[in-house]
Amino acid sequence: MSSQKENLRKRRHARIRAKLSGTPSAPRLSVYRSNSAIYAQLIDDQAGTVLASASSLKMKKGTGIDQAKEVGKEIAKAAKGKKVDACVFDRGGYLYHGRVKALAEGAREGGLTF
Numbered sequence: 503m504s505s506q507k508e509n510l511r512k513r514r515h516a517r518i519r520a521k522l523s524g525t526p527s528a529p530r531l532s533v534y535r536s537n538s539a540i541y542a543q544l545i546d547d548q549a550g551t552v553l554a555s556a557s558s559l560k561m562k563k564g565t566g567i568d569q570a571k572e573v574g575k576e577i578a579k580a581a582k583g584k585k586v587d588a589c590v591f592d593r594g595g596y597l598y599h600g601r602v603k604a605l606a607e608g609a610r611e612g613g614l615t616f
Contacts (some may be wrong), residue, residue: 515595554580570601574608
C-alpha cells in the first residue's frame with residue numbers, strides 16, 4: 503500500500519508530466535529518488551525510448567548529495583555522446599532541493615542546458 507505522502511508525490515508528478523514532454527532534440531530528464539539511490543533517464547517521449555540512463559547504485563563513496571551530483575555529470579556525458587545539448591527537467595514530483603537539486607546542478611556542470 504502506498505502512503506499518503508507517496509500518493510501526493512504521484513499527483514504532483516502527474517501534474518508536472520501534463521505540462522512537459524521530451525522530444526528528440528530536447529529529451530526529458532526524468533529523476534527518480536529512492537531512500538538509497540538516485541536515478542536519471544533521458545527520455546524521448548515522441549518515440550517512447552530511453553536515450554541514456556545513470557544511477558548511483560554502484561557508487562560507494564560520498565554523501566547522497568555528492569553521489570547525485572556525479573549522476574548528473576554522468577547523464578550529461580551520456581547525453582553528449584548522443585549529441586544532445588538541451589533537455590527538459592522532470593523532477594518527478596520531488597521538491598527541488600537536496601539530491602534532486604544536486605543532480606540538476608551536476609547535469610548543468612556537465613554541459614546540459616534546461
